[in-house]
Amino acid sequence: MYLLLRQILQMLTQLARDGGAKDIELLVLRHQVAVLRRQVHRPDLQPEDRVVLAALSRLLPRPQWSAFFVTPATLLRWHRQLIARYWTYPKRPGRPPVDREIREVVLRLAAENPTWGHRRVLGELARLGYQIAASTAWKILHRAGSTRHHAGPDPPGGSS
Structure with a gap:
């Protein structure tokens, strides 16, 4: 032998x-x-192992799937789960919050220049390289309690 x-x-x-x-x-x-x-x-597979095996199964023709130590139905289920996870990731509703740095710059400009309205603050922000909407500047000043943010009761240009 x-x-x-x-x-x-x-x-x-x-x-x-x-x-x-x-x-x-x-x-x-x-x-x-x-x-x-x-x-x-029964092998103890980690999620990373399942991802690799599911991805490799898509590269092999089905007749060669006998090389895997799991059934073809298991490979297909793992692939479906990967695709479902990709399309159902958790989404945060609404717009992202304004950066704290921008908020501080808006409030600092308004505090150091009490005669400026939100549009003048917006212009200075643009010169400094910050791009935000006029309504965002208005909201920041309004929430901070500034009295010189706008002549009327409503924010200009809609919501931000």
Whole structure:
């Protein structure tokens, strides 16, 4: 038996010299997988492992899915779950909040220049490189209790 195995391995070594090193590596890996399958009945897969296997299954034709140690139905379920997770990520409603830095600059400009309205503050912000809507500047000043933010009761230009 040993001599037969040795002859087979010697033939495989000659194949490796002819560029079949990958084939030998595949045979070694397949044998190792077969040994591990005998020892572990159900592998403990991490979510990352499932992602890799689901992605690789999409690259192989279905007849070759027998290489996987899970059923084709399991691979398809994992793929469906990945796609569902991609399209159902949690979304935050509404607009993102204004940066604290911009809010502080608006309030500082208004405090240091009490005669300026929200539009003048907006112009200075634009010169400094900050781009926000006029209504955003108005809201910041209004919430801070500034009295010189606007001549009328409503914010200009709609909501921000």
